[in-house]
Amino acid sequence: MKQTLVLVLLVAAAPWLSAAPLRVLITGNNSALAGPYSAALKAGGAQVTTGDASDAKLAAADVVILSSDKFDPLPAGSQEALTKFARRGGGIVALNGAIASGPKQWGLDDSRKFKSEMMLYVVSNSHPIVKDSSPFDIMDDTYYDLDISDKAFVLASAFTLYGKDSKRGEGPRIPDRDARSSIYDIQAQMWTYEGETHRAFVLLQGAPETMAHASIRTFILRAIAWTGKQENIDAFVPKADLADLRYPVGGPLRAADSIKKFQMQSGFAANVVAEEPLINKPIAIQWDGRGRIWVAETPEYPNGKRSLNAPSWKETGVPDPNAKLDPKDEKRYVRPGRDSISLLIDSNNDGLMDKKHVFYTGLELVTGFCLSGDGVIAVAHPNIILLRDTDGDGVADVEKPLFGGFDPGDTHFVANHFIEAPDGWVYVSTGSGADATNPETGKVMARISPGVFRFKPDGSAIEQIASEGGNSFGGEVTSDMEIYHGKATSGNPIQHVVLPETILARAGKTDARSLFNVNPGREVARKDLPERANIRQIDQVGRYSAACSTAVYEGGAWPKDYNGQIFTTEPILDIIHCEKMTQDGAVMKGPEKIEATSEWLRSTDYWFCPVDVSFGPDGAMYVLDFNTPVVTHNDTRGPQHSKSGASVRPDRDQYFGRIYRIQHQSAPKFPAVDLYNANAAGLVAAFKHPSKVVRFNAIRILCEKSATLGKQAVPALTTMAGSEPSAPSRILALWALSRLGALKDDTLNSAMRASDSSIRKNAYLIAEAAGIPINGAAASAGIGDKDARVRLATLRALGASPMTSEASSVLLASNSKLTDPWSKAAAAAANTKAPTSQLEQVLSDAGGAGQTEESVRAMAAALASGSNKGQIPGVLAAASRSANAPLVIATLQELGKITSPPPGAAGAMNALRTLLSSSNKKVAAATLPIAAGWDKGGSLAKESTKVAGELLNIARDPKAPETSRAEAVKVLLPARSLNKFILAHVSALLTQPQPEALAKELVNSLAATGEPEAGTVIVNSYPTLPESLQEEAFSAVVSRPEWAKLFLDAVEAKKIAADKLAPARISRLTSNPDSKIAERAKGIFGAGSASGSKDELVTKLLPDIDKPGDVANGKTLFSA
Template identity: 25%
Template sequence: MAGNRRRLRRDWQVHFRVTSRAGTYQSPLPSGRRRGATWASPRQGTTAILHAAGNETLAVAGAELAKLCPSHRHPLTSSTARGTTMNRLAQRYLAACFILAMFQPAASRGDEPLPRTPPLEPAAALKSFETRPGFEMQLIAAEPLVTDPVAMVYDENGLAYVAEMSDYPYTDKTTDKPFVERTMDRPIGRVRILEDTDADGDFDRGTIFAEAFSWPTGLALWKGGVFVAATPDIWYLKDTDGDHRADVRQKVFTGFRKFNVQAVMNNLVWGLDHRIYGAGSSNGGQIRPADRPDAKPWLLARNDFRFDPRHCGSGASGFELISGGARFGNTFDDWGNRFICNIRNPVEHVVLPGRYLARNPYLPVVSALHDAAESGDALPVYRISPPEAWRVVRAARMVAEANPATPRSETNAEGYFTSSSGLTIYRGAAYPREFYGNALLGEVAGNLVHRQVLSPDGVTFRAGRGDDHTEFVRSRDNWFRPVNYVNAPDGTLHILDMYRETIEHPWSIPDDIKAELDLESGRDRGRIYRLAPVGFQPPAPPKLGEASDAELVSQLENPNSWWRETAQRLLFERQPHEAVPPLRKLLKESKNPLARLHALWSLEGLSALSDDDLALALADAASGVREHAVRIAEPRLPQAPPLAERVIELADDDEIRVRFQVAFTLGELIRSPADEDVRARASVALATIARRDGADLWVRTAVLSSANESAARLLLELLADKDFVMGSEAPPLVRDLATVLGARNKPAEIAPVMEAFAKLGPKAAGVASPLIVGLGNGLKRSGKKLADVVPAGSASAHRIHHLYESAQTLAADSTAASDPRLAAIELLATADFSRSRETLAALLAPREPQSLQMAAIRALSGYADAEVAPLLLKNYSALTPGVRGEVIQALLAQRDACSPPTRSAATWPWRSINRRSSYRPTSAAGRPCFSASVRPAIG
């Protein structure tokens, strides 16, 4: 229940917090024996008590519980010497059923509807906030001046362009159907310009710049106009006559899928590289330039994207798919590190660039993203607003379903991240220094602003809660919906409050509950706040549009990111040759490393960056400048040997992030038409990084992305290094290089590696098993197995045989530690089924640790053998729910699972599969494969 504060006392009281109606109600359990079961709720947020005054009433409640929750199959009570006790699951069910009965929708209750919370007027809403000490919320715009704000940018003269998503979540609820595209919705979104005409820091004039957009969620400025992300299109708008209304309205890209309203592309932001980056989210699409409808589309899946604004609408595309693909949020830190957020993942760092990963299709990559912060059930939030009644009802239903896979954020109406939104790195100068670089985002359902503190962790970051057992900003107003944030010219963070009664995807609300809600309530409202230090007085609006080129260059040293980035953008737009000398001077002489970084990219954007400039940057004292210099120099290296030599030298840089970028760039040099000697030295440098950083997942992936065609050569070089093969960093790198080698499946590459494997001495035993595991896994990807590439009777075959024997013994040894046994199972998964069958099957016994059972199941699922399914099912009824889930997934991955023997069909767990999994078995032709003989077992 909401608050997760259930407990059982001797008098059988179950406590839980709810959003309540006033009054006292009798428990609606259908039995006539209801004494002591009451609902007392004189005010919102009170504690309700379900009181069963003794064992007799408890038994009645238990009987009714069985009727209300028929899926419950466990004893509700047990008898001991101390008397009757209620088990924990029964407590949860009893509480859930009580809430369901009290808050069941009106249609089935014949009662008044679910309670709804009225909005607060702006002055009252200001009083509802609780902020971190030293900060306050300052209202700078409210309806009717603005409504439904979800994105905002400030132009060079302080005008604010605001995207108003008035069509959230739909414009006609009668046409809203789950999993149906929303192509017919009426486009009622807008872009509005807000002005502060009297320079007091508050907006006092609003003008509709353009309207009739569908789901507008992102804005980016360019040459006096603005790009607008409005699914399914990206537009360019511009006012040419000064009336704050768009005269130019040009569609530049189209094809973004209009499907899930909470999974649309969003948040266009400028990068240091003069490209505009957008969050692609998860709707996908087939993206084309709007003026080239016959062009081959980019297939957007779980990707983000970027584009060059200079080429939009000119017949060229300038569009590129990049790593990413979360939900609503897209932000950079000062050094160009990009972060996104997902529903339950508040801070994800985009670590691996997709353009590098695409070079090696055999990479064993799990994700290009890193969860820098704790996520999901591991990260509580601390709201002060009561959960909405409908959320309490939905959570209670989830509890009653008793699905162990359901996260706590679904079985609790409050307390966990369910709607991360608008992730933004604070980069202004108005807050105390400790807040610079912090990540802020909204938990929109919880009416709060959450803060994470970022710190470097190798090539990526780790993030920790910034406020213990509280939040940076939280409101008692259920309508406060902080969906996005802006680093403003005044150095503070501006908060966009969509101000809606309900923020939730319509498909996520049961129909009977949804019938009592108005998901469009609040469409005529919206607020914008300045999150400021107490007593903060905003400066006058900027006038950078009137600044000279020299003045723009000087702003690259400004401590506020808005000023630096706006100055760099204006220089890129103007392309002034006169700015080159002061930029070179800034690159050479500035004491501010961020100013040198902006000068470096500005020179590149003006096509004025010389090799001498790059050489200077490659030797810069700041590692971030060196890192970006390597990236910029990359396309020049084949034709610039001195620069190539300098980049090769940086393989020994003290900073891991520089070596990380160098590892990527060396791959381009190795594949280039550069001098053969230069390419050879690049390969040696790549091996140097591999030795030093091979244990780091991210650097290892960078090395592997560069070593597609040279994987065998690199692996042989490493195996010949006696010091390396004895080190702790060797096994993961050897395994992954061998995986690439196996997936390539070229006998001429594999043979010398296997010869080197056979000659490995006793001190190199630590890399023998990882090499075989990697090679075996890679060969599986190419449809082969070890026996196909290792000659029978060879020295390498003999050594593999002994490895398997040792693995069988170790895996079966119940006295051994888990980690070595897990490694043994992983090795056995590469052996023939006839060798590993008995050992893996024995590990499915309930007496074995769950981790070993699941590892054995995964190993067995890799075999295409008719015996696998019966082995997995043999002890199914004795397995724990978690292990059963692994069995189900393994069965669904098995081709033979589609045609179980008729005689055993009744033993197959299809009921569990249907109830707990979104997957369905299909035949080899892709058709559902439930045969008539199996269908009775499905039920």
């Protein structure tokens, strides 16, 4: 049985303090100890002797260094002498094989090790021995499975080669052949121990190169002083070694040295703007009205105040693991936040920031901010807050929450990139959902989902703009009001907001999505991908799996070819990527394929971690570098995770952080600006500055000072809005006039006719934002514009205000001519604002007013989901008179999706009776769901019953066409309120073998009802369904707790075979959002594990899986 490894026998004795000079005995055969180490000790005043660990030698020593390259126990006499030595308080430093110095029953040998390039994860500042140190790579042995005392204090660790599940062969491999570290198991490699009378230090590594490493030398020399109880722990450490302790060989580089590792485009140069210790973990950057840098820092990332799930030496993402736990929530610490927002100062104008003025500290997990008024607006758990400096001392003294609900469980699904756009809204990207609440009332103001949202700086409004699931860290609003969103982990790093969801929501049925992938599946131009488990990509390998930033170049200082190009980063691969976008109809696209052999910037320093790029008022790129070896947050390979959703790792540092500036060598130098002290004319003039940052600050400050400067600015703004040749400047002037309430109709109309399409587009966007009706001529010009982005803006404007009859006619005439899904959706949304129902006009026209089934369906869907439902009775009346059956059917099918009668429904009964009695059976069938939902008095019972009976006969007739039977089911179930037997008869069909198309419609239509009887039928039919339909049935079942309960009942009753369920389905039960279902499922299946037969199969196949592959065959396979 293994005994606890403490190196020496513990004995009781009074504390003993050494007196100078320290007497050090070096044992063993390590030449480095007799050389450089001995010299350093002597230079520090120590007395050094060598020899074995005998009574005589130890009697004349205060500290003994035990060193051996063999794992052999010391002779019994030496062990007894060490016991006495410890009894009197001697210090012990054990290196490499010396940990086996004790009795043989300790069972320590060198079999539990493997040699590889390893990172020694030093827990900096956790102990005096590792003060101001950093992790670093060495080539040496990693040791595992040593029985270390619980009282040991771990100073450094490493990943071992153990896998997630040792039963499946992922444990130790053959040494020196394929041994390599994984990311599942972290074990101590260096530690201290304090007994009642003595101190001990252990370092497991001992290769000659390791012993020559300056940091290792520092740790050992400090350990000698510490175990010898010296006051000055650095007494023996050479100053040169101390100077490099933060920047060791194999570890992080100094910022100036890291730049030398940049492989950049020709003509560009980089310099350091700020570095640690001045800044730590910069996450967001802004420039104020004087061109000064403001930065948000987040040493709290990733865990914030969440408590540890693992020992602090393993889980290093907690700034203060010794803080007290909150008695109300033991998952959180009680302490102030550590994140801050500061102004950086270059006091000597050398380009390197040397001072920091902290505007506000105390935030938890800040991820984005923007300047606003006399302060900033920031997001930090759990709010979006306004921080104000009301007394002008440069420090925030008022903290006002604007919106609550921003406290995601996983701390890399966060709101980020706050940009106050020309329209006065702050646009934000987010990777998480949130119920944005009013902090004072707690009322939900908006339900935010991953994507883009915006809010008013005064907190009066917040709304979703675009959504798509997935993590995000990147957002941009350009000078011409195009919005970009970054998707970090999907492999589709850059997305363009084509149409806001506020428009799509009014469009009803549409295939359009708010976001469009600019560069789907973009591969990185880096072939030497990292292979070590701790730093390699996990998924989307060779693509973008941690993309950050979507910054469009509008800096005015680089060659013109860069204008409008967009930049993103891949921190795992140490690159900055440049994408040249072009407009393709309504969307922005990157090239189908990029032939480049290298990225815009690549660093060969793998600590380089560019989490953001932005462009400053000088037109240069500013790179925020977390400077860390770990980028991965949650790890899908399955190691232990923290309460923040981050994988538990020993390399989550809170110290490093840099800002780099990259500028073109031919860039002009722009004159300094001071927008805060500028008058109205000066602010308007700044609209023409080459840099977008300055231009956006100018309009923000002008509008913030509208009470004093607004009227004075109007003449100059009007002139600029009417004739300024620079499109970005003219666009800003138009927005400023609109926000100041001084935009004249002729100025706006002139802009709608401008030669530059970006000006025309923004003129229509202003009409939308301000609710300005546009006339027929403007509507015709905009919808007919060659630029699809102008067309979309026109349609948005038509749907934002009361529509004139002329504009309505233009819109109706254009419907069938629109080709892209976004234009169709925008037109459908705009149709709901027509003065009279356009559908009624279409159905009343013998030729259908030139419309198609598709355009009519879109109009009907928009009407059904919009706010003008009072038009529906008139539409039905027109439908009852129409001879155009296809258009009538399309209209009725969409209106049949309304769940409750609209205003005036009672007056539509005669029209519904006519439609139900139509000789066209499809018209009658399409009418049935409407009649079932609206006819509360039963006046249509005769007609409805007749139609329902005919449909039921078709559904049950095995000789009827399969598509007709499926269509009958689709109509009958929404009309089940007509007769209680409809559900029963239709459900009975699923209990019998049916053609696949009919079975699929039965499953989906029954699931849509939500009825308990439907759930019972789906569960009972599950075992007999084909596999292709079992997934649809299962998805329906697990979506409702009451149906999931029925499913588990069937499993327990063995009506559904547990061993036939795929692991993914079991997981969906054991991780069900309903906790009762999840717990019950775990009891049935275990904690989401697969069946025992699968484990047996894996075990059986592993010997073959572990055999070396055939390279030639593999090459043939992947080259085919």
